[in-house]
Structures are given as C-alpha cells and as structure tokens.
Amino acid sequence: MDRLPLQLQRMTAAGRDALAAATAGAIAWLLASWLFGHTHPVFAMVTAIVCLAPGLPNHGRQATGIILGVAIGILVGEAALQLPVTGIEGPTMSLLRMIVAILLSMMVGASFGLPAVVPIQAGVSAVLVLAMGADSAGWHRMQDVIIGVGVGLFFSQVLLTPDPLRQIDRAMSELLTRIAGGLDLAAQALQDTTPRRAEIAQSHLSRVQETIGALQNGIDSARYEARWSLRGRIAANRVRREAERVEHDAIRLGASALLLGDALLVAMRNGNTPPAGLEANLRHLAASCRARMTGTAPPDQGLARTECVDSAWADVLVQMRALGAILGAEPRLDQQRREAYQFPD
Secondary structure: OOOHHHHHHHHHHHHHHHHHHHHHHHHHHHHHHHHHOOOOOHHHHHHHHHHHOOOOOOHHHHHHHHHHHHHHHHHHHHHHHOOOOOOOOHHHHHHHHHHHHHHHHHHHHHOOOOOOHHHHHHHHHHHHHHHHOHHHHOHHHHHHHHHHHHHHHHHHHHHOOOOHHHHHHHHHHHHHHHHHHHHHHHHHHHHHOOHHHHHHHHHHHHOHHHHHHHHHHHHHHHHHHHHHOHHHHHOHHHHHHHHHHHHHHHHHHHHHHHHHHHHHHHHHHOOOOOOOOHHHHHHHHHHHHHHHHHOOOOOOOOOOOOOOOOHHHHHHHHHHHHHHHHHOOOOOOHHHHHOOOOOOO
16 A cells, blocks of 8 residues: 555656557557558557657657667568578478577677667567568568657657756756745744744755756756757757756855855854845845746846845855846746747747
8 A cells, every 4th residue: 555656656657658659559550551551550559659658768769779670670580581491391490490580680689789679679570570471570560660660759759759948947947946935934034033944944945955956857858858859959059058057057056045044044043133135135036036937037126235244144145145146147038948949839
C-alpha cells in the first residue's frame, strides 16, 4: 500500500507518452493499409509504439535506431537465405542459418555505437526473414517500419516536443517564486520586529539552493531538446544563450538571497532598529521577482534610498542592492520567446 502513491505517480507521468504511442500506432496502421494495401500492418503499429514508449530518453534516436536495425536484419537475413545447402538438410540447416544471421546482424548493429534497440531490431529482423520468408518479413516489413518510424518521428519531433525556452522559463519561475516568498517573509519580519519571523524567512531562503538544483535540471532538459529535436534545433542558438544567461543570473540571485536571509537574521537578533524604507524595498524586490516571472516590466519605482545608520544592517543593504541590480534587468517578453519558433503556441 505504501508503494501505491508512487506507482500512481509513475502511471500519471507515463500517460502522455502512452497516449501518444497508442494514437501514433493507430495512425501508422491506417497509413500502411492505405499506402501499401497491407491487410494487417502489425509492424507499422508496433514500430510507432516502440518509438514513443514511455521512459525513453530520446524518441528521435529510438526511431533512427529501429529503422537502422531493421534494415541490417533484413539484409543479413536475405544473405543468410542464399547460403548454399551442402550436406545439411531440414531443421538443422534452418537453425544454423538463424544462428549465423543473428550473430552477424547483432554484431553489425552494435558496431554503430547506438542504443541497444539497433542490435535488438537487427537480430529480430533477421529471425523474421528466415522464419517467415523474405516476402512476408523482408521488404513488406520494411514498408511497415518506414511508416511507423515516420509517424513516430512526427509525433516526437514536432507535435510533442516541448518548447526549450519555456522549459527554462518555468525552471527560473520556480526560483523567483522561492525568492519572492522569502522576501515577503523578510518584510513581514521587519514589520513585526520579531527575530522569529526572520528565522522563518532565513529558512525559506536557505532552500533556494534546492530550487537552483531543479532549475539546472530544467536547463539541462532544454539543452537536450535543443540538440535532439527538430523544434529545438530551430532555436538552438537562442536556447544556448538563454540557458547561459539564466544560469548566471540564478547563481547570483541565489547567493544574494541566501546572504540577505542570513544577514537579516543576525541584524534582528542584535535588536538594532532597521533602516527606514527597508521593508518597502524588500516588498518591491518581491514584486520585481513576480514581474520577471510573468515577463512584464518591473514596478516603475526603483529601490528607495536607504541610509544605513547602523553597521549591523550594512550586509542586508548590500545584498538587497545586489538583488535589485539583477532583477532590474530588462525582462524578456512573451512575443520574443515565440519568435524563436515558426510553430504556433
């Protein structure tokens, strides 16, 4: 029972790819029947499903590997059928042919250094050619596989490819949400003048490091899509520049937020009176974080001038100004993101 929630989460995560695989399989079946007149194009449907199965690290490479493996297996199987029969008849010869064909096809498939699907498909295709005959499992199967791979590539490279720039934006938004929440708590601590509130704010901001780790995962995923998907390659240079900029800003934002939380807690524990306007400036920074999340301009007014009358608050003001300098950069607008693609949202 304890594992049930985790299993449900896995099922939910696999739902999108499973639905895509089922839909693509049906489309591949219909196309193979219509284009080639195949009455039962099982291989077309199976190929589309294998291309889009949940849990694959890269659907495009899977599709390429399938068609390469099938081609190798068919060629080796056809060659094995031409082996001369000398002194060995019946099932023994058939078994020897299969052994030789499987060995050669899988070795050739593995030589490309691609995922395991290549030698697997090569070996399976060689067996099917020898067991079912070239007419049923040779070019006939290749036609089905071409249809299945084509449908799989269309789904994986065009229809279902996530927008890499939006992946980066979502990851950055999580970090900005964390920082904005911490700044609101810090402002509340100043309003209530209670160190306990400052401890809560510091604890909240200290978890920024975890959010930066999640942001890095999002950036890595965006770079992966930019490299291996058709839609991503269209904006590969823009994704690279944006990823570098966000990584740089995230490190600076995270460091300043952490140091601000620590400095605020120390200053409030010392019981010193905070500078006038500090609370308003922290709320302004929180609003700037949220404005950057939505791609809108930050609040018109900048940070109010805050005079440091107590050395205990000097570190707080330094980190506050550092955050303001980062968040004061011109935000990117949604229209700029969409221009990276020729596809509608």
